[in-house]
Structure formats: structure tokens, C-alpha cells
Amino acid sequence: MAGGWSRDGAVQDQIDSSVEDAVAAARSRLRDGVSLLHCEECGEVIPEARRIAVPGVRLCLHCQNEIDSSQGKQHLFNRRGSKDSQLR
Numbered sequence: 728m729a730g731g732w733s734r735d736g737a738v739q740d741q742i743d744s745s746v747e748d749a750v751a752a753a754r755s756r757l758r759d760g761v762s763l764l765h766c767e768e769c770g771e772v773i774p775e776a777r778r779i780a781v782p783g784v785r786l787c788l789h790c791q792n793e794i795d796s797s798q799g800k801q802h803l804f805n806r807r808g809s810k811d812s813q814l815r
Contacts, residue, residue: 757783758782758783758784758785759782759783760782760783761783762777762778762781762782762783762784762785763778763784763785764778766785766786766787766790767785767786767790768786768787768790769787769789769790771787771789772787773786773787774788
């Protein structure tokens, strides 16, 4: 159900477009090419199964997990910037 001047399905089209953009951005960040045999960070051997599953892999699983967890902590939602907190 659309309201005003928008056509039926316009909201879903906008959602679909946002999802497609997010998927394209995520795919552009993926590496491809030849995987390394040893981790760039610690020098440990990268298992063959990981090299096959993730083309262009450069880090062992342990080092990749540490990087992923440290990046996740930096992108937390700031509730103080929400509209509700500004109304108080």
C-alpha cells in the first residue's frame, strides 16, 4: 500500500535497491586471486581447505577473527544520536 504520490510497491523497490547496493559493496571488498600459503600477520600455514574456500585469502583464521572482532567494536550504534534522545 503506497500513499501520496508514490506508486504501489515503491517502498519494496527502495528496500530491494538498498539490499542490492549493500551486496554489491560487500562483494567489491572480497579479494580474489591466488591465496597465500602462510599468514601475512603471524606466518602460520594457512590450511588448504581455507585457501580453497576463500580465494585470495591472506590471513589465517585466528588473525582474521581478531581483525573482524576489532572492527565490529568500532561500528556500534550511537543511541545518543537517535531522534528519541533529542526530544528529551
